[in-house]
Amino acid sequence: MVRVGEQSLKSDFVRKRFQRILVHNIQTGLDSEKIKYKIKPEKNRIIIETKQTQRAVKILKRIFGITSISPVWISKSSIKDMRKAGLEIAQLTKLSSKESFAVRARRSGIHDFTSRDIGREVGDEINNSTGAGVNLTNPDREFFIDCRQKESYFYVDSIRGTGGIPLGASGPIFAYVDDDSSVLSAWMIMRRGCRLYVFAKSKKYFDFLEKWHIGKKLKAFRIMDVSKINAIAVGENTNKKMLDILYECKTLVLRPLIGLDKKAIKDYYKKIGLN
Secondary structure, three states: OEEEOHHHHOOHHHHHHHHHHHHHHHHHHHHHOOOOOEEEEEOOEEEEEOOOHHHHHHHHOOOOOEEEEOOOEEEEOOHHHHHHHHHHHHHHOOOOOOOEEEEEEEEOOOOOOOHHHHHHHHHHHHHHHHOOEEOOOOOOEEEEEEEOOOEEEEEOOOEEOOOOEEEEEEEEEEEEEOOHHHHHHHHHHHHEEEEEEEEEOOHHHHHHHHHHOOOOOOEEOOOOOHHHOOEEEOOOOOOHHHHHHHHHOOOEEEOOOOOOOHHHHHHHHHHHOOO
């Protein structure tokens, strides 16, 4: 189960457009790794069915617009089916009688029960069968249920995604890449949905950005004609001569790192695997 962030706050028209782009990017990423899958878009969620879960998650973590990913078990959205599924999952994950647990349920759609009813019923089934104690405040284990109209999704883990806006949802931006800080700057622009045209002084920088540029082909330029560039992303170590040329040509210069201190920048390097 793939969750989205910012796009859920948009108008219906924009949200649907963003979701179409995100679905396309997911398909492109999974196809590139020859992963077999079926995809089912839902409101603020995308369900992907595949037996190659670990490989799929590895790709999904690099797709902009995804806030989190959870491998899920699926059951029908009836109390009886959810009780059965909850117990099976508790047993599969080896919940012991010495541990405490909590069931966190959310519900959308029209049902004759509430989210609290789901938590209580599934929790009772697990408690009675395993002997594990219920602790809603500070449990050893948590079981999550996302109940939809016809199907419910059970999960025990949430893997953080990249977030941002789907790549291709915003216009193209040129990126001048000559060191780690400029690579991070380009990455941040991509995270805002912008596809890139890159002038990279090293193939390793281009290859790094290409790994994240899922859904659109990353375009490389060997010669940079500043007079034809409307907007460009740069790092904080870009030489003054280059910046003077850009400003003289009235180019919009984007500097995403300008508000970050050294520690924050290093944290980003670690987060995206830059060094």
